[in-house]
Amino acid sequence: MISKISESVATALADVSHGATIMVGGFGGAGMPNELIDGLLEQGASDLTIVANNAGNAEFGLAALLKAGRVRKVICSFPRQIDSYVFDGLYRAGRIELELVPQGNLAERIRAAGAGIGGFFTKVGFGTELAKHNGVTKETREINGEMYVLESPIHADVALIKAERGDRWGNLTYRMTARNFGPVMAMAAKTTIASVHEICELGDIDPEHVITPGIFVQRVVKIPRAATVASGVKSP
Amino acid sequence: MISKISESVATALADVSHGATIMVGGFGGAGMPNELIDGLLEQGASDLTIVANNAGNAEFGLAALLKAGRVRKVICSFPRQIDSYVFDGLYRAGRIELELVPQGNLAERIRAAGAGIGGFFTKVGFGTELAKHNGVTKETREINGEMYVLESPIHADVALIKAERGDRWGNLTYRMTARNFGPVMAMAAKTTIASVHEICELGDIDPEHVITPGIFVQRVVKIPRAATVASGVKSP
């Protein structure tokens, strides 16, 4: 019998290695796998590259990981938030590397990794500073009279995502806008670890309603339900 | 009040023009929009390019359209089936053009059109006859030690797809493996026409369970439910 259920966050994260590239789901607080990030903080892996939409809020979750000096580089679309002072400080001090990526290029590059695409041409970013990599303009091409930039896939060693329900085969559903990057990150990482609020029996998720099929998920760990907190906005 | 519901198949198809590129959903009989294809046969548009996985079975649906001489070119992955004699005859007689595409390249090229991708590199097809276009080998490139082929998006004027339920905003669900190409074709066509077996009220489809959001669908038409027939296999 196959079971992808991990007993604990610590078990699920035990083999994350130094220098790993780690995708972290979430947009604002929705879909942010805080319990998994806290576990990563305890676990100790460092020199990490984080791929996420944001770069942490206040001093919890990603921001705590950054504050602890465990992150070498962040690949994200929107680090600047009202409460992103940990990232802001590290960035201004030159103590963290930032690869800023338009959010759609980020999502599409992650999906490309998950779908076996070696690279793709997109109009987004053409003619801007974000069509450069390390100061050098990326390859461009005219296609049917419009200009495109060649973007590469983003692969990861580990994806940490927050889902809603899961089963022992790793099938997942999400809750409202907490879905965001979860499904594509699950496709792009060698090891995808999903936290869920409910572990259900096989077949309890209608096969028509499975959002992430189990093939994309290696470990599922149950966490207590807690209301998602506001994040990246003025406190409510 | 916005309603995308068409009164009839004929109304939904009224403006399809000669020379149009038309995507047709379905894999085997599942998801095959036979009622819409029959409508297209009546409607009269000709010189069509059909994008579909298969090229018709026996003498109904796509095969009937082919038999009536209305199709100039087929872009598909698997024309040869046990009952594809209409296509086979036209092909052997040089009376229809075939662009044969590996099924995954077909799905990905359709999605690329729907996602604004100008082209993408794939390993699939490299070194084979299907990495040629009109006899000329497509652009190839080595990426991280592996060889890739550059593939282009496939856009369409019209997509004809078969869904299960729909609402007046064009949200769709599908039934089991009838989902297949429907969701990506809906994204890739200027006008997507979906047949459904049930038209429901807004909100009756749980927002977590919508497979094709209404933005990708222009017209919805109700057809009577009939059991999907076997197709492409020895008659059961």
Place this chain on the structure above:
Amino acid sequence: MSYVKLTREQLAARVARDIPEGAYVNLGIGLPTMVANHFAPGFEVFLQSENGLLGMGPAPSKADEDYDLINAGKQPVTLLPGGSFFHSADSFAMMRAGHLDIAVLGALQVAANGDLANWHTGGKDDIPAVGGAMDLAVGAKQTWVMMEHLTKNGESKLVERCSYPITGLGCVTRIYTDLAVIDVSKDGFSVVDVVDGLSQNALEALSGVRLR
């Protein structure tokens, strides 16, 4: 001759007036978000938010706030019956392939050639952040800008060439400001509307660019 600038609400109402029923629209964070409050009841416009929802409704009451249901500005929202959720790659597919009819975005500068600058001042200590701005600017069928005409220092945000880092080249088709509505085409800026009491000449002087 004296004129009165549009208030933020008036400006939002002015933008809303031009959005046709049935349009698929993304309202950028900040000022453009206010446009949502100015559609008549029952007037159906489909609001998309890049974090993965279509059919966004009004803000919930305080008691009903749920931070799993937020907009791109990370504020709690609601979903209308007929709305849907989807993942980020599907969401950006909508945005990047012309499925959205209109993106309404804020701006730091808009140039006469339609170039938009709205993601970064380029200042040495400024933290850059782009989010979905480039995807929307380039991907929507039409990109409208909604902004105050002048900066707090009285500088025009309409420029011959953007001095701030570019978001998208030649992408803006229309600009709504607290002073005027201006079309942008290959021939440059052309004035559609000006607030009462402001002449086109005076507007041109304030703007510091050629207005047709």
Place this chain on the structure above:
Amino acid sequence: MSYVKLTREQLAARVARDIPEGAYVNLGIGLPTMVANHFAPGFEVFLQSENGLLGMGPAPSKADEDYDLINAGKQPVTLLPGGSFFHSADSFAMMRAGHLDIAVLGALQVAANGDLANWHTGGKDDIPAVGGAMDLAVGAKQTWVMMEHLTKNGESKLVERCSYPITGLGCVTRIYTDLAVIDVSKDGFSVVDVVDGLSQNALEALSGVRLR
């Protein structure tokens, strides 16, 4: 010395024996489909079918056939509890990015360099059809071939170079035939198993290619 070829069922059982529990597997149309019948009850293997399902179960009874629930061979199947449906682009993402552990495919020819030919004879009047063969051959972590060792005319399907049109270059890692199990690596073919009564020399003679 005499030998007996494996029957199709024996061959299917031989392939099934090498598939580990928990593997994600696509069984190609035709002969490979039969492998599904040879897993022990309760032994969990995840069968994927490129038309959009994962967790495929056994064939239904005649009365329960539903042609909306079919496999890649267009035959009615069932879905196990825990299975899922998805669209073609998601399905091929699974197949093309190494998410599947094993693809078991039929073949016309396999070459010593791992090249596979299984989609087209290249004959002038033959209708070419490729389906998902190229995606599976190139995309799965391992590509296994399952075939009769010899054609009906007694020609070996193991060849130095494929004469039929190629499906994928250097993609085959293992071959299961009615005579032998053969690994394919950069050093060419190497024999793992031969049916009783057939010597490796005799197999090599039948195969017409060098076997280590």
